[in-house]
Amino acid sequence: MAKLNYHHLQYFHAIATHGSIAQAAKVMHITPQTLSAQLNLLEEQLGYSLFERKGKRLVLNDMGRISFRYTQEIFSLGDELLHSLKNHSTDFSFRFSIGVTDVIAKVFSFNLLKSIYDIDNSIKLVCKETSLDVLLGELAMNKLDAVLSDTPLPTGSPLKAYSHLIGKCGLSFFADKKLAQSLTGDFPMSLDGIPFFTAGEGSNQHLNVLSWFNELDISPKVIGEFDDSVLTKYFGQAGYGIFCAPTMIENHVVEQFDVEIIGRTNDIIEHYYLISPERKVKHPGVQHLLTEGKKLFKKPMS
Known part of the structure; x- marks a missing residue:
């Protein structure tokens, strides 16, 4: 034929x-x-x-x-x-393009993505941060090799891609030292009526935390909603209220922002996915990030 x-x-x-x-x-x-x-x-x-x-x-x-x-x-x-x-320059160094949803903690993104240079320290890492919808559109057009997200590929999506679960963890709650001393005794009931900063409206963390509060029949006073998790931590550090972050980065939060842990919960689980397209030839960086990402969940990150 x-x-x-x-x-x-x-x-x-x-x-x-x-x-x-x-x-x-x-x-x-x-x-x-x-x-x-x-x-x-x-x-x-x-x-x-x-x-x-x-x-x-x-x-x-x-x-x-x-x-x-x-x-x-x-x-x-x-x-x-x-x-x-x-994706190859004239000197044949590799390029790895990845999208990161804007709700992923920067310290996690850094600790994961820096491992790309273990493959080849001349690799060019291109990172784009925005919403999942935008990133999936670029993945569909072959502009990205993968997407790092807190949610899997949406059900019914026409995009041919795989959602690889890297890991999952609970949430830790923090406050400056003065406020924390009065809240650690009866966590989480001690949060009732206390000023609280939440993730941006519509995010998984925002919805899950408020739902958890409702189930416990407690009502922390939400005084701020921030898409930028770093800004949330600065307000918490300054003593304006409490905030939460993934447990796997709690060491980093305590060290960098001089706050204390009030308590932890595994009733709310944060998931982390690497979404990669169904390509015949996969970028070696995808499997490398999957392997290295799983290691990050074995102990809290500093």
């Missing part, structure tokens, strides 16, 4: 996408007669017709749908090839 012609697949994909030879020909700037002839050549080579005519539209039949899925994979692999080649 002769090798498939890449152009024939492009023509087939265009017809399947636009639903007619006339419309596909217009988009591809060729004549309908030429496009029809190219489709015939592909069908002859495959030994099957790929479309059924329904009114004025061409609709994929069973063999057409199978072929269309393979065509999408082939084009995706072609895009991946271009992406991989662009």
